[in-house]
Structures are given as C-alpha cells and as structure tokens.
Amino acid sequence: MSRLDILKTNAESIIGDEDMMERIRAGKKLKIKLGVDPTRPDLTFGHMVVFNKMKQFQAMGHECILLIGDYTATIGDPSGRSETRPVLTDEEVAQNAETYLDQAFKILDSNLTTVRYNSEWFRKMDFSEALNLTRQMTVARMLERDDFAKRYASRTPISIVEFLYPLIQGYDSVMLESDVELGGSDQLFNMLVGRALQKNAGQPEQTVITMPLLVGLDGSKKMSKSAGNYISFNDSAKDMFGKIMSINDDTMWDYYKLLLEVDDEVIARHKQEHPMEAKKHLAVSLTAMFHSLEEGRHERQQFEQVFSKNKLPDNMPTFTWQEIAGDEPQLPLLETLNRTQLFPSKKEVRRLIEQGAVKLNEEKVSDAFAPLEKPEKEHILQAGKRTFVKIVA
Numbered sequence: 001m002s003r004l005d006i007l008k009t010n011a012e013s014i015i016g017d018e019d020m021m022e023r024i025r026a027g028k029k030l031k032i033k034l035g036v037d038p039t040r041p042d043l044t045f046g047h048m049v050v051f052n053k054m055k056q057f058q059a060m061g062h063e064c065i066l067l068i069g070d071y072t073a074t075i076g077d078p079s080g081r082s083e084t085r086p087v088l089t090d091e092e093v094a095q096n097a098e099t100y101l102d103q104a105f106k107i108l109d110s111n112l113t114t115v116r117y118n119s120e121w122f123r124k125m126d127f128s129e130a131l132n133l134t135r136q137m138t139v140a141r142m143l144e145r146d147d148f149a150k151r152y153a154s155r156t157p158i159s160i161v162e163f164l165y166p167l168i169q170g171y172d173s174v175m176l177e178s179d180v181e182l183g184g185s186d187q188l189f190n191m192l193v194g195r196a197l198q199k200n201a202g203q204p205e206q207t208v209i210t211m212p213l214l215v216g217l218d219g220s221k222k223m224s225k226s227a228g229n230y231i232s233f234n235d236s237a238k239d240m241f242g243k244i245m246s247i248n249d250d251t252m253w254d255y256y257k258l259l260l261e262v263d264d265e266v267i268a269r270h271k272q273e274h275p276m277e278a279k280k281h282l283a284v285s286l287t288a289m290f291h292s293l294e295e296g297r298h299e300r301q302q303f304e305q306v307f308s309k310n311k312l313p314d315n316m317p318t319f320t321w322q323e324i325a326g327d328e329p330q331l332p333l334l335e336t337l338n339r340t341q342l343f344p345s346k347k348e349v350r351r352l353i354e355q356g357a358v359k360l361n362e363e364k365v366s367d368a369f370a371p372l373e374k375p376e377k378e379h380i381l382q383a384g385k386r387t388f389v390k391i392v393a
Helices: 003-008 017-025 045-059 090-104 127-134 146-153 160-176 185-200 237-246 249-258 264-271 275-290 293-307 321-325 333-339 346-354
Strands: 013-015 031-036 063-068 113-117 180-184 207-211 318-320 330-332 358-360 371-373 378-383 387-392
Touching: 003 017, 003 045, 013 017, 013 185, 017 207, 031 045, 031 160, 045 063, 045 180, 045 207, 045 249, 063 090, 063 160, 090 113, 127 160, 160 185, 180 185, 185 207, 237 275, 237 293, 249 264, 249 275, 264 275, 275 293, 318 321, 321 330, 321 333, 321 387, 330 333, 333 346, 333 358, 333 371, 333 378
Parallel strands: 031 063, 031 180, 063 113, 180 207, 318 387
Antiparallel strands: 013 207, 330 371, 358 378, 378 387
C-alpha cells in the first residue's frame, strides 16, 4: 500500500493531496496540524478518529502539532450548532486544557508530538490586526457555511464572534505554517478558510484531510460532549465496556473501522459471528487500549456474568446503611441512590427511577419517593443495565 493510500484510509475527503505528495516526494518533513478546543474536561472516542490519522503521519516521521485551542475555546466553535455555545471562563478552559494532554497521549506518541496553544499569538494581537484579519472574509462567503445558512434562514441568532471563529482557526494555520490540517468533516469550511488565509499570506496552502464523524451512543447524532452521547478516554474500564456494549449493531461496524482501524476483510469475518460476540470483541479491544487487556477481559466476564448468566457482578460498590443514612431508619429511594454519588445528578437518578430502570432486590421500583428501610442483611439496587449497588446493615 502506498503512502497516499495509507493516508486516504478512512478519510472522508482530501483537498490538496497532490501538493502534499509533491512535498513528501521532495523529502520535506510536513507540519501536521490538529486542533482541539478544551470545552469540556474529557476527550471522546470521536477525537480518536482524527488522532488515529495523526498517528499515521507520526509513523511516517512528520512533525505532528497538537494545537490546544485555549483561546478559541472561550469563543466556542459553531460547527454543527443550531445555537450559540455557552461562554467559558479562562479558568474553566485552563482546567480542561490540563487534562487534554494526558488523554491525548493515550493515543499519540508524546515524544513525536509538538504541543502549541493558540493563545500564544492571539493574546498578542491588537484590535487593528484583528480588523485586518476580518477584511479577508466576506459575509456572503461566511453564509455559505451550512450551519450558518440554516440559522440565518430560521432567524436563529448568530453572534459576530461566531462569524470570527473560522477566521481564527484559519489564522492558526498561518501562524503554524501547517502543511496539512486534520479534522472532522464538520470542520471542512474552517480548514478551507485556513487555506485561503495562507494563500493571502504568501504561504503554500495546507492540504485538508477530513475524517468521518463518529456516531454516538444514541446511534443517530455525532458523538459529542454537549449531546451527552459519548465515551470518554477517562471512563473507567467498566463504564467504557458497558457503553460500547450499548451501541446498536449497525454503529458497531463504524467503531471497528474508525477506532480499531481494521480492514474490510476482518470486518467481514466478524460479521459471520453472532452480533453480540462481535460486540464483545470490540468492547474488549477498545477497553484494552485505554486500560489493559486484562481489565478488558475482566469486564467481559463481569458483563457475561450479569447479562448472560443472570448473576450479580463481583465488584459492585458496597455501602453500609450508616454511610448512606446515618441514624435514619428509612430514606426515599431517590435520596438513597443519590447519596452513593455514583450518578451525575439527582435529576438523573429520578429519570432512571421514573423510566422503570431501577430495581430493588430484583423488583422494579418506579416511585422515586418509595421508602427504603434499613436492611436486615442487605439491599441490592440496580440502576440501568450497568450500575449495581449493595447496601448492607
């Protein structure tokens, strides 16, 4: 397989591939740019799709630049959005950025990755320079963006600062003098702006490589932190395995292709298996990438114990009644589960109960305020498919 064929693998589009290959044939060490905005503390499997592509460039010996958008994160990328993103404070962005590198280096080789921050140049830019940047783009051109066009047509507000985002991302390419920019397919417009700004600056235009958007746990929307349908690099082995097992069968094959990067022949072999078996193999493989093969296999055993053999998991969290309720003889079910701190919020606990997803000693309970009394020996609570809690006397 040629270098171009390798780089084309799984890519949705490549613009400027001839220029890229010409530079490679000339022996140039390319600058590969991949930008991430630390809008939330976690990187997701959606990021992994583009990280995998960057790994290919690292293996070929090119300079891979992970650009932390600490400045752009305070604006919020409008790509794929139907409304304005909430504004983050500098402190929130800084905290999120701190966690990104540890997570990114679970996929990328830290020794072969250059880390840059776009605050390096934007905090030095004065207002006249910013105005000169805006002169390089027209409103008509900006409204060619699909998401902006839809919002404009529906009279959904678009802030001027959102209009600036593609220019800001594009200017990053000028400052880095990038030869290639990687991103999801929803980033195409922004990356093409980078090519235009480089041309205006008298630089060679970067090649743009877009990767498919990974479908989230809901099986329909792209995986994103804002949609809450994501698997995080920081998820525990248990949560990661369980979330992977929750995806639908059609989505599973995208995960094989884009995350494990197996070829069509391997996927065809797995399609001969029972879908459940193929999904377990996927879950073990991905969990092992972030934890260990031993932990991946352990979570498979625990999953089979619960779902195939109807047995309780060995490692469920255990609390004493004293830890949960103190001296109170009973507590509402909602409050009991909330005090375990195993759930993101009391609202989430209530949603699970009202949807009939909570069982007390194998009996379904749908009343959030049903009293739970101190057990004579123990209570076993199950919330959803994966969360089990034992409360002992």
